[in-house]
Amino acid sequence: MEKRMTRTLSAIALLLTATPGLAQELNALVWCDHTDPALIAPFEEKFGVKVNLKEYEGTAAGLAILEQSQPGDWDVLVIDAVDVKRAVEGGHLAEIPADKLPTADFFPELVMAENNTVDGKTYAVTEKFGYNTISYDKSKVDPADMADMATLTSGKYDGRIGIYDYYLPVLGLVALGQGINTSDISADNLGSLKDPLMALRAASKQVADVVSAQTALATGEVDIIVGGGEWLTAVLAAENPNLDWTIPTQGALRWAQSIGVVAGSTQPDLALEFVSYIVSPEGQARLATSSCYWGMPANAKAGDALTPEQKAVLRWDQQPDFLARAQLYPIPDAALDTAMQDLWTEMLAQ
Amino acid sequence: MSLAAKDRRLGWGLIAPALIWTAAFFILPFLAMLALSFATMDGREVVRGFDPGNYVRIFTDPTMLGALGNSLEITVVVTVISVLLAYPLAAIIAFRVPAQWQRLALLMAVLPFWTSYVVRSYSWLLVLGQNGVVNKALMGLGVMAEPLEIASTRAATVIGFVHFFVMLLTLTIYANLIQLPPNYARAAQDLGASRWQTFTHVILPLTLPGVVTGAFLTFVLCIGDYITPQILGGNAELTLPQLIMLQLGRSGNFPLASALSVVLMAVVTLAYFASSRWLRLDRV
Numbered sequence: 001m002e003k004r005m006t007r008t009l010s011a012i013a014l015l016l017t018a019t020p021g022l023a024q025e026l027n028a029l030v031w032c033d034h035t036d037p038a039l040i041a042p043f044e045e046k047f048g049v050k051v052n053l054k055e056y057e058g059t060a061a062g063l064a065i066l067e068q069s070q071p072g073d074w075d076v077l078v079i080d081a082v083d084v085k086r087a088v089e090g091g092h093l094a095e096i097p098a099d100k101l102p103t104a105d106f107f108p109e110l111v112m113a114e115n116n117t118v119d120g121k122t123y124a125v126t127e128k129f130g131y132n133t134i135s136y137d138k139s140k141v142d143p144a145d146m147a148d149m150a151t152l153t154s155g156k157y158d159g160r161i162g163i164y165d166y167y168l169p170v171l172g173l174v175a176l177g178q179g180i181n182t183s184d185i186s187a188d189n190l191g192s193l194k195d196p197l198m199a200l201r202a203a204s205k206q207v208a209d210v211v212s213a214q215t216a217l218a219t220g221e222v223d224i225i226v227g228g229g230e231w232l233t234a235v236l237a238a239e240n241p242n243l244d245w246t247i248p249t250q251g252a253l254r255w256a257q258s259i260g261v262v263a264g265s266t267q268p269d270l271a272l273e274f275v276s277y278i279v280s281p282e283g284q285a286r287l288a289t290s291s292c293y294w295g296m297p298a299n300a301k302a303g304d305a306l307t308p309e310q311k312a313v314l315r316w317d318q319q320p321d322f323l324a325r326a327q328l329y330p331i332p333d334a335a336l337d338t339a340m341q342d343l344w345t346e347m348l349a350q
Numbered sequence: 351m352s353l354a355a356k357d358r359r360l361g362w363g364l365i366a367p368a369l370i371w372t373a374a375f376f377i378l379p380f381l382a383m384l385a386l387s388f389a390t391m392d393g394r395e396v397v398r399g400f401d402p403g404n405y406v407r408i409f410t411d412p413t414m415l416g417a418l419g420n421s422l423e424i425t426v427v428v429t430v431i432s433v434l435l436a437y438p439l440a441a442i443i444a445f446r447v448p449a450q451w452q453r454l455a456l457l458m459a460v461l462p463f464w465t466s467y468v469v470r471s472y473s474w475l476l477v478l479g480q481n482g483v484v485n486k487a488l489m490g491l492g493v494m495a496e497p498l499e500i501a502s503t504r505a506a507t508v509i510g511f512v513h514f515f516v517m518l519l520t521l522t523i524y525a526n527l528i529q530l531p532p533n534y535a536r537a538a539q540d541l542g543a544s545r546w547q548t549f550t551h552v553i554l555p556l557t558l559p560g561v562v563t564g565a566f567l568t569f570v571l572c573i574g575d576y577i578t579p580q581i582l583g584g585n586a587e588l589t590l591p592q593l594i595m596l597q598l599g600r601s602g603n604f605p606l607a608s609a610l611s612v613v614l615m616a617v618v619t620l621a622y623f624a625s626s627r628w629l630r631l632d633r634v
Contacts, residue, residue: 058599058600060599060600060601060602061598061599061602063602064598064602159499165585167600205499205502205584205586206502206584206585206586207584207585207586208584208585211472212475212584215472215475215476216501216502219475219476219479219480219481219482220479220480220481221475221480221481221501221502334393334394335393337394337601338391338601338603341596341601345588345593345596346413348585348588348592349412349416349417349587349588
C-alpha cells in the first residue's frame with residue numbers, strides 16, 4: 001500500500017516537474033527588443049525557467065504598471081537610463097551588486113553611474129544604447145544635406161520628412177539645432193524651441209511611432225525621419241541598403257536603456273541572473289540585433305559575438321566619434337516635463 | 351409567499367448576475383474615473399480633491415477643443431459615408447442575391463473582420479501610400495502624373511474607418527431588411543407608389559431602427575478609436591482618444607485623461623439620446 005502510494009506521489013511529482021506551465025517563472029517588464037525568442041530562449045533553457053515578458057512604452061506607463069502591481073508581481077525592469085532615478089524614488093528598483101556585473105567591460109560612456117546609481121548604490125546597469133538623429137533614404141536625398149539640421153526646414157525636403165513621435169529626443173534635437181545643450185533645456189528657454197519645432201512640423205508629412213516610421217521610410221512615403229537612427233533603419237538594412245543614418249554637425253541624442261531588479265521580487269537571485277545574462281557578451285549581441293530593433297550593446301566585449309556585417313550596420317568603428325558628439329536625453333523635472341509635453345501636443349495639433 | 355412575489359424574486363435572481371457584472375465592471379470603474387477626473391497633479395503625484403480645472407482646461411485650451419472637434423468631424427463623416435455605402439450593399443444582398451447565396455455574400459462582406467485591426471490599418475497604409483496600389487494604378491493608367499497624397503491625411507483615416515464600419519452597418523441593416531415582409535412593398539406599389547416612393551415611405555422608415563443602431567455603434571467605435579488616426583492619419587491631426595493616450599502613456603496625467611474620457615462618454619451619451627427614438631439594439 002505504502003509502495004503504491006509512493007509510486008503515485010512520484011508520478012505526480014514527475015508530472016508536475018514536466019508540466020511547462022508549472023515551471024519557475026520570471027516576470028519582466030520590458031521594451032519590445034527583449035521579446036525576441038532568440039534572446040530569451042537561451043536563458044530559459046539554461047535555467048529551466050519561463051520568462052514572462054510584458055512590453056510597455058513610455059516610462060509613465062511602465063511606472064503606472066508597477067504602481068498598480070503587488071510586490072513580487074515583477075522581477076525585472078527595463079527602463080530608460082535617464083529615468084532610473086525616477087524609478088528608484090518611486091521605490092520600484094532594488095539595489096544590485098555592482099561587483100557581480102561586468103561594467104568594467106562597458107564602453108566608459110555607457111557605465112552611466114550618474115544615472116544608474118543613487119546615493120552610491122547601484123540600482124540598474126545600462127544594457128543598450130543608440131542615437132536619435134537623422135535617418136534617411138540615400139537614394140532619395142543628398143546625404144551631404146543630412147549633415148546639417150538646418151536643411152530640414154530649408155524647404156528642400158518639405159513633405160518628405162517624418163518626425164519620430166517622442167517628445168524628449170526630438171525636442172532635444174531641436175534644441176541642439178538652436179545651439180542649446182540638452183542638459184540646458186529649461187522653462188526659460190523652452191519657448192525658443194517652439195518656432196523651430198513648428199517649422200519642422202510644417203515641413204513634415206507625419207509624426208509617427210516606430211513601426212509607422214519604419215513603414216513610411218521603407219515604402220517611400222517619407223525620405224527622412226527626424227529622431228531616427230540605427231534602431232530605426234538597421235532591421236530594414238538587409239532589404240533596403242539605401243536606408244542610412246548620420247549624426248549632423250549640430251550633434252544628436254544618445255538614448256540608453258537600463259535593466260534592474262524590481263524591488264520586492266520574490267526571486268531576486270534569478271532576476272539578477274537574468275540581468276547578468278543580458279549584459280554578458282552573448283546576451284548583449286543578441287539584444288543588439290533583436291528583431292524588434294537594433295542598437296549598440298553597452299558591453300564592448302559583445303563585439304566578439306557580432307558578425308562583421310552586424311558591426312558595420314551598427315557603425316561599430318565610428319562609436320568613439322559618435323559618442324563624443326551625442327548628448328544624453330533631457331532629464332526634465334515634473335514641471336518642465338509637463339511644459340515639454342504641452343509643447344509637443346501643440347505641435348501635434350498644428 | 352404569493353406567486354407574484356415568487357416571480358419577482360425569481361426575476362431578481364435571474365438578472366442579479368448581470369446587475370453585479372455591470373456594477374463591478376462599469377458603474378464602479380466609471381465612478382472611480384469620474385472622481386479621478388476632479389483630482390490634480392502635483393509634479394508627478396496625483397492629488398485627490400474636487401477641482402474642476404481639468405474640465406475648464408478641456409473647454410478652453412484650443413488644442414483640446416481642436417482634438418474634440420477633429421474627433422466629431424471625422425466620426426460624423428465616417429458614419430454618414432458608411433451608412434450611404436452600407437445600405438445599398440445590404441439591400442443588394444437582401445433583395446437581389448438569391449436566398450441560398452446570401453449567407454455566402456454576407457460572409458464575403460465581413461471577411462476583412464477576420465484580420466487584425468492593426469494589420470488591416472497597416473495594409474491600408476501600403477495601399478494608399480505614395481508607392482501604393484492606388485497611386486501606381488492611377489499613374490499606370492495615365493490618370494495622374496504625380497502620386498496623390500492620401501496616406502497620412504484625414505482622407506486616409508476616413509477610408510480606413512469606412513472600410514471597417516461598412517461591414518458592421520451592412521450586417522445591422524441587412525438584419526432589418528430581411529425581416530421586412532415583401533407584401534409591404536407590393537401593397538405600396540399596388541396603391542400607385544413609385545419605386546422611390548415605396549423606398550422613402552415604406553422601406554426606409556421600417557428599416558430606420560437598423561440603420562440608426564448601426565450608425566450609433568459606428569459613432570461609438572469610431573469616436574473612441576486612436577489607432578486608425580495614428581497609423582493611417584500619420585498623426586497629422588490630433589483626436590480626442592489620441593489626447594487621452596498621450597496623457598496616459600506619456601504624461602502619467604491620469605486626472606486629465608479621466609476628464610477627457612468623461613467628456614468622450616458624455617458625447618457618446620448625447621449621441622445615444624439623439625438616436626434613442628429609433629435605436630433598437632435588439633436588431634443587432
